[in-house]
Amino acid sequence: MTTSVLSYEKGYAIHVNQPGDALFYHLDYDERSHDLNMEFQHFHDFYEICILLDRSAAHIIEGSLYEIQPDDIVLLRPALLHKTQYPKGIPPKRLMIDFAMPRSLPGLENDYSELFTIFNAEVPIFRFSEERRKEILAPINDIFTISQQPSPIQSVAIHHKFVEFLCGLHRYAAENAYVREETGSSMSRRMYAIASYIHSHYQQELSLDEVSRRFYVSAHHLSRQFNKVTGFTFTEYVQMTRIRNAQQLLLHTSEKITEIAAQCGFTSFSQFNRIFNKQNGMSPSAYRRSRPAQDEREIVFVGQQPTESV
Numbered sequence: 001m002t003t004s005v006l007s008y009e010k011g012y013a014i015h016v017n018q019p020g021d022a023l024f025y026h027l028d029y030d031e032r033s034h035d036l037n038m039e040f041q042h043f044h045d046f047y048e049i050c051i052l053l054d055r056s057a058a059h060i061i062e063g064s065l066y067e068i069q070p071d072d073i074v075l076l077r078p079a080l081l082h083k084t085q086y087p088k089g090i091p092p093k094r095l096m097i098d099f100a101m102p103r104s105l106p107g108l109e110n111d112y113s114e115l116f117t118i119f120n121a122e123v124p125i126f127r128f129s130e131e132r133r134k135e136i137l138a139p140i141n142d143i144f145t146i147s148q149q150p151s152p153i154q155s156v157a158i159h160h161k162f163v164e165f166l167c168g169l170h171r172y173a174a175e176n177a178y179v180r181e182e183t184g185s186s187m188s189r190r191m192y193a194i195a196s197y198i199h200s201h202y203q204q205e206l207s208l209d210e211v212s213r214r215f216y217v218s219a220h221h222l223s224r225q226f227n228k229v230t231g232f233t234f235t236e237y238v239q240m241t242r243i244r245n246a247q248q249l250l251l252h253t254s255e256k257i258t259e260i261a262a263q264c265g266f267t268s269f270s271q272f273n274r275i276f277n278k279q280n281g282m283s284p285s286a287y288r289r290s291r292p293a294q295d296e297r298e299i300v301f302v303g304q305q306p307t308e309s310v
Contacts (some may be wrong), residue, residue, distance in 0.1 A: 004053040006095060008123065016158055019046060026098040026101045027096075028095070031156070032086045046098050047099050050084065050094060051071065051097070052094050053071070053093035056139060057094075063195025067180075071127075073126040074124065081244060096158070101163075114170070118169050121176075127176060129175070130174055132175060136169060137165070139165040140162075189228050191225055203265075239280065246272070247259065247280075250288040251288065257263060
């Protein structure tokens with residue numbers, strides 16, 4: 001097994017400000033046991049980067065399954081529904097980076113917009129040669145060193161190095177060698193394909209019968225297997241995907257709530273309001289008013305009400 005090029009210290013964390021601030025960083029160096037796998041997918045309003053340091057794992061992103069290897073770099077933009085599946089046995093080491101930063105610096109708006117296009121890659125996972133990997137991840141190791149050397153400009157130095165890391169990813173994005181491999185049983189792959197289809201078509205009418213015909217599986221079998229693979233019934237998953245997209249529109253646009261309901265695939269406002277209340281414990285209008293509190297939460301859907309993720 002090759003040794004990761006990243007510096008590591010179990011249980012070590014680096015903080016610059018707090019989630020909800022316009023600029024914050026949280027780098028968490030730790031292990032993740034199979035026993036702590038999240039049962040449910042989740043999303044949040046900040047950016048997240050996952051770098052596995054040893055062993056292998058899997059990421060489920062918007063209903064699609066991706067196998068990841070040590071030193072793969074997984075990029076997650078805000079509002080992406082996702083979860084990680086870690087293997088049984090010795091807990092893998094990983095670095096999780098949560099962050100937000102203002103991108104409206106006068107004269108640099110276009111540059112920052114281009115820089116963040118790496119988070120919109122069709123497959124948001126990057127894999128590089130060993131030499132290139134060392135170059136790209138060097139600023140992250142610099143952050144590890146800087147964090148242990150108190151300075152009046154420590155936060156500025158960390159920010160500078162992190163932007164350098166993102167610039168390296170952008171510069172060498174064309175060298176990405178990640179190839180998605182088909183894994184798991186044919187039935188589980190089909191269920192993930194159906195989940196991905198829901199994410200792409202949530203604005204349209206989606207019925208169990210229509211989707212089962214499209215994917216050549218009986219409605220009964222689809223219902224049973226989909227629940228087994230994703231942890232949700234077909235209807236729950238469709239509603240969850242629609243609500244999650246509605247939440248983003250409520251928080252980040254001024255569109256009317258009735259328009260948001262229709263845009264996200266709900267056939268009536270009363271249906272939207274009822275399901276939104278069930279999943280969030282408040283009305284859509286109350287959710288929109290509570291934006292400052294919501295910005296600091298990571299939401300995990302468990303069928304009835306959201307809970308904080310661990």
